[in-house]
Amino acid sequence: MGGDRAPGEIVAGARQVAEQTDIKVVLVGRPGDMGDTGDLPVVPASEVIGMDDDPGQGVRRKKDSSLVRAAEAVRDGHAMAMVSAGNTGATMASALLRMGRLPRVIRPAIATPIPNLQRGRPTVLLDSGANAECTPQMLVQFAQMGAAFARKRYEVKEPRVALLSIGEEKSKGSPLVKETYTLLAEGAGGAGVNFVGNVEGRDFFEDITDVIVTDGFTGNVALKTLEGSLRFLISALTGILGLPELKEAADALFPHLLPLAFPLDPENTGGAMLLGVNGVCVISHGSSSSVAIVNAITVAHDEAVAGLVEDVAASVTPMESASGEEAGPTTGR
Amino acid sequence: MGGDRAPGEIVAGARQVAEQTDIKVVLVGRPGDMGDTGDLPVVPASEVIGMDDDPGQGVRRKKDSSLVRAAEAVRDGHAMAMVSAGNTGATMASALLRMGRLPRVIRPAIATPIPNLQRGRPTVLLDSGANAECTPQMLVQFAQMGAAFARKRYEVKEPRVALLSIGEEKSKGSPLVKETYTLLAEGAGGAGVNFVGNVEGRDFFEDITDVIVTDGFTGNVALKTLEGSLRFLISALTGILGLPELKEAADALFPHLLPLAFPLDPENTGGAMLLGVNGVCVISHGSSSSVAIVNAITVAHDEAVAGLVEDVAASVTPMESASGEEAGPTTGR
Numbered sequence: 001m002g003g004d005r006a007p008g009e010i011v012a013g014a015r016q017v018a019e020q021t022d023i024k025v026v027l028v029g030r031p032g033d034m035g036d037t038g039d040l041p042v043v044p045a046s047e048v049i050g051m052d053d054d055p056g057q058g059v060r061r062k063k064d065s066s067l068v069r070a071a072e073a074v075r076d077g078h079a080m081a082m083v084s085a086g087n088t089g090a091t092m093a094s095a096l097l098r099m100g101r102l103p104r105v106i107r108p109a110i111a112t113p114i115p116n117l118q119r120g121r122p123t124v125l126l127d128s129g130a131n132a133e134c135t136p137q138m139l140v141q142f143a144q145m146g147a148a149f150a151r152k153r154y155e156v157k158e159p160r161v162a163l164l165s166i167g168e169e170k171s172k173g174s175p176l177v178k179e180t181y182t183l184l185a186e187g188a189g190g191a192g193v194n195f196v197g198n199v200e201g202r203d204f205f206e207d208i209t210d211v212i213v214t215d216g217f218t219g220n221v222a223l224k225t226l227e228g229s230l231r232f233l234i235s236a237l238t239g240i241l242g243l244p245e246l247k248e249a250a251d252a253l254f255p256h257l258l259p260l261a262f263p264l265d266p267e268n269t270g271g272a273m274l275l276g277v278n279g280v281c282v283i284s285h286g287s288s289s290s291v292a293i294v295n296a297i298t299v300a301h302d303e304a305v306a307g308l309v310e311d312v313a314a315s316v317t318p319m320e321s322a323s324g325e326e327a328g329p330t331t332g333r
Numbered sequence: 334m335g336g337d338r339a340p341g342e343i344v345a346g347a348r349q350v351a352e353q354t355d356i357k358v359v360l361v362g363r364p365g366d367m368g369d370t371g372d373l374p375v376v377p378a379s380e381v382i383g384m385d386d387d388p389g390q391g392v393r394r395k396k397d398s399s400l401v402r403a404a405e406a407v408r409d410g411h412a413m414a415m416v417s418a419g420n421t422g423a424t425m426a427s428a429l430l431r432m433g434r435l436p437r438v439i440r441p442a443i444a445t446p447i448p449n450l451q452r453g454r455p456t457v458l459l460d461s462g463a464n465a466e467c468t469p470q471m472l473v474q475f476a477q478m479g480a481a482f483a484r485k486r487y488e489v490k491e492p493r494v495a496l497l498s499i500g501e502e503k504s505k506g507s508p509l510v511k512e513t514y515t516l517l518a519e520g521a522g523g524a525g526v527n528f529v530g531n532v533e534g535r536d537f538f539e540d541i542t543d544v545i546v547t548d549g550f551t552g553n554v555a556l557k558t559l560e561g562s563l564r565f566l567i568s569a570l571t572g573i574l575g576l577p578e579l580k581e582a583a584d585a586l587f588p589h590l591l592p593l594a595f596p597l598d599p600e601n602t603g604g605a606m607l608l609g610v611n612g613v614c615v616i617s618h619g620s621s622s623s624v625a626i627v628n629a630i631t632v633a634h635d636e637a638v639a640g641l642v643e644d645v646a647a648s649v650t651p652m653e654s655a656s657g658e659e660a661g662p663t664t665g666r
Contacts, residue, residue, distance in 0.1 A: 054504075117569065129499060132507050166462060166553040171387075174465050174550045201557030205565040214554075217507045220499040221551055222558045224534030229562035232538040233597075236450065237570075240589045249582035256573045264566075 001029040001048045001066040002086015004287050010085060011037055013293025023301045026079055029066040043078070045069040051286065055089030059097055067091055071098035074279040080304035081280035083271070083296045085288040091281065092130055092274055099279040102313045107131050108276030109142045109216070110283060111149050112223055115263040118207040121154045125204075127216040128223045128272060134215035136179040137319035139163070140189045145275040146211035147192050148315035152308045156210050158194050164214035164222065165198035172198065176215060192315050201225075230264055267292040270299030275312050280304045334362040334381045334399040335419015337620050343418060344370055346626025356634045359412055362399040376411070378402040384619065388422030392430055400424055404431035407612040413637035414613035416604070416629045418621040424614065425463055425607055432612040435646045440464050441609030442475045442549070443616060444482050445556055448596040451540040454487045458537075458545045461605060462553035469512040470652035472496070472546055473522045478608040479544035480525050481648035485641050489543050491527050497547035497555065498531035505531065509548060525648050534558075563597055600625040603632030608645050613637045 001007055007029060014025045015038045027034060028043040047065040049058035059068055067086060071094040073079040084091040088110075096108055110130045113122035126146045131138065143161045150159035163181055165173035170181045177198070184195040199209055204226055214222070241250040262268055271284035271292070282300040284292055303309075334340055340362060347358045348371045360367060361376040380398040382391035392401055400419060404427040406412040417424040421443075429441055443463045446455035459479045464471065476494045483492035496514055498506035503514045510531070517528040532542055537559055547555070574583040595601060604617035604625065615633040617625050636642075 132499060132505075164554060166465060166550055166557075172465075177550075200561075201554045201559075202561030202564070204558060204561055217499055217510075218551055218554055221497060221534045221547075222554050224499075225537060225555045225558045226534075226562045228533075228535030228537055229559045230566060231535070233563055233566050236593050240586070240593070243589065246585055246589065249585040252579055252582040253573070253586075256576065256579065260569050260573070 001033070001045075002051070002084050002091075002286075003284070004051075004085075005289060006085060007034045009288060009290045010293055011035055011040075013288075013290035014040060014297065016290060016294050017297045021298070023297060025297060026073065028070040028073065043069055043073055049087050049090040051087050053087060053090065055087060055093045058087065058090045059093040065090075065094075067094040068098060071095050071279075071281075074281075075099050081282065081300035083282045083284060083293070083300050085284040085286055085293065085296075088129065088283055088286075091283055095274055095277045095279065095281040099277045099281070102276055102278055102309070102316060104141075104316045104318045105145075105276040106135070106138050106141055106319065108274050109138075109145065110219075110272050111146055111275050112219075112272040113269050114204055114212075114223075114226070115269065116205060116207060117260070117263060118205075121156070122269070123204065123209060124150050124154075124159075124211045125219055125223060126211070126213060126275065127219050129216045129220035130274070131216040132220075133217070134176060136176060136183050139176070139180040139213055139215065140183050140193075140319055141276070141316055143184060143193045143195070143211065143213045144189045144315040144317065145312050146213060147194070148312045149273065149275060149308065150210045152306055152311045153303065154210070159210035160196045160208070161193050161211040161213060162196050162199040162203075162209035164201070164212050164218060166200060168198050168200070170198070180213075188319070190317050227266065234261070234264075268295060270295040273299075273303070276316075278309065278313075280309060334366070334378075335384070335417050335424075335619075336617070337384075337418075338622060339418060340367045342621060342623045343626055344368055344373075346621075346623035347373060347630065349623060349627050350630045354631070356630060358630060359406065361403040361406065376402055376406055382420050382423040384420050386420060386423065388420060388426045391420065391423045392426040398423075398427075400427040401431060404428050404612075404614070407614075408432050414615065414633035416615045416617060416626070416633050418617040418619055418626065418629075421462065421616055421619075424616055428607055428610045428612065428614040432610045432614070435609055435611055435642070435649060437474075437649045437651045438478075438609040439468070439471050439474060439652065441607050442471075442478065443552075443605050444479055444608050445552075445605040446602050447537055447545075447556075447559070448602065449538060449540060450593070450596060451538075454489070455602070456537065456543060456545060457483050457487075457492075458547070458552055458556060459608065460547065460549040460552050461556045462549045463607070464549040465553075466550070467509060467548035469509060469516050472509070472513040472548065473516050473526075473652055474609070474649050476517060476526045476528070476544065476546045477522045477648040477650065478645050479546060480527070481644045482606065482608060482641065483543045485639055485644050486636065487543070492543035493529045493541070494526050494544040494546060495529050495532040495536075495542035497534070497545050497551060499533060501531050501533070503531070513546070521652070523650050560599065567594070567597075601628060603628040606632075606636070609649075611642065611646075613642060 047062040109127035111126040274281040380395040442460035444459040
């Protein structure tokens, strides 16, 4: 029921997967509002947490919402994974409160793949929006979970993990970054983390790291800045290439632009992944079309089959949280 | 003496300005190391603070460095403004320690113009790297100084000022952003600030605000992410347009791409501006060519003549700094 183009595009993507692959798809939502769902089974849920609803309140009050019921289906073993293009904060809160945190995890984080054209496989950015406020101990765990994700999903043997900062030197950055640098450089988190130091905002498309760790505020700003900058330039170019007098040039260019445009389109990445909860939860763009949903479902299926959650769980070592805080509904969008 | 292409490109830009305009340019540096300086007067400085030197230590130890001598020239009235493409942190520290802070200013901030193609004049981002750690009171003053800058330099009558966050709602963001939101919404800082709420990373190229306020860590990450994303895509496109079989298409496109590429090239913006010190200090990109230096000198001249510093000074109201801290050398790159 969630997403700017729901339920039409969501149902269309789900039906396409069910028709063309062996993956079994279950829809969760208001049966009367979903249009033609074909042969797909439907888990009924009478409520919807809207895009603008407060995530924590939404999950607590709307116990029969599609998001809460989807997370419960995973918790109860009726589904192997959940996919949502709806309210990101509510998706996280549903997954966290119904599936629960993995042992030792202070806070779950959103891992987003950033396309890297030089080497063909993405760089993983986390946290890209789950936790506006973080401790160094949380960032160390993000490093562990991000490395486990890169190993499993992109088959990187020894993923390089970097901290997002404003200079390469360990003396650069916020107190949070400097403390985390020290912890990671000292080997906190164990052998799973191959820490390569700081990277900067300009390094997102370079092949110098496999995982970029940051707090959810900085990560969200950086991700949206990156997406917005690319979209701005691509839209300006599209305008130019649409000029009637440039039709011939545009036709000649098109086959060459496609291999560039395809990996940069968030529709094709399969969405972001909530790491640290006890189940697979894929967060798709709010603007997802059926293409994005097909990719998100495929990725969710593959990750569940591959045992990603087990690997993430095994990667996380106990870290004393400075404030001793407990996980709760978080503040992402 | 500073910058990746110094002193050659710096001296070339300075000579060009002196030859083609009425602006009087003074070089500061090692006379023997600057090549042919033509008719330009030289203030001798025997030392150089390198790109990798610690800013605070550099300024304290190298009292006869070009950066320190340039800031002293402004302080002592021998120059109206300083321009540097060198170590940004040391440029700030020199300006701060030699020119001094403006009255009431808790910390100076770097204001960077982000090109906006929709309306032709840039959006001002500050702080883009001077202060990795900020208080809400500092951000309120950045809002005041940024508005004064937009009014003076871009002739915006009532500049719209926004906070960079991870959602539009005032409940979104880090504690710093939420506290600053409350202060600005309550009118802290006075009538000079026309606060329009939060913007996100995706909004940098939209025409919804004139000034974007953030802490120097987030601002630096966002700015470098934006520059890196544009550079990545432009370089990929340049590669495609360089293919022999696309020569005709490239020739047809070129005149249409120029009006897009020109404003996006940092060489053409004239550099960033350190606001809050008692003098004009323009910070040019480390990679500045003579073209960038010509623009930076021109902007510095125009700002000094227009009385920008006086306007910035008048815009700042007293704010209690939470920690009561004093300004000191800062931690930018």
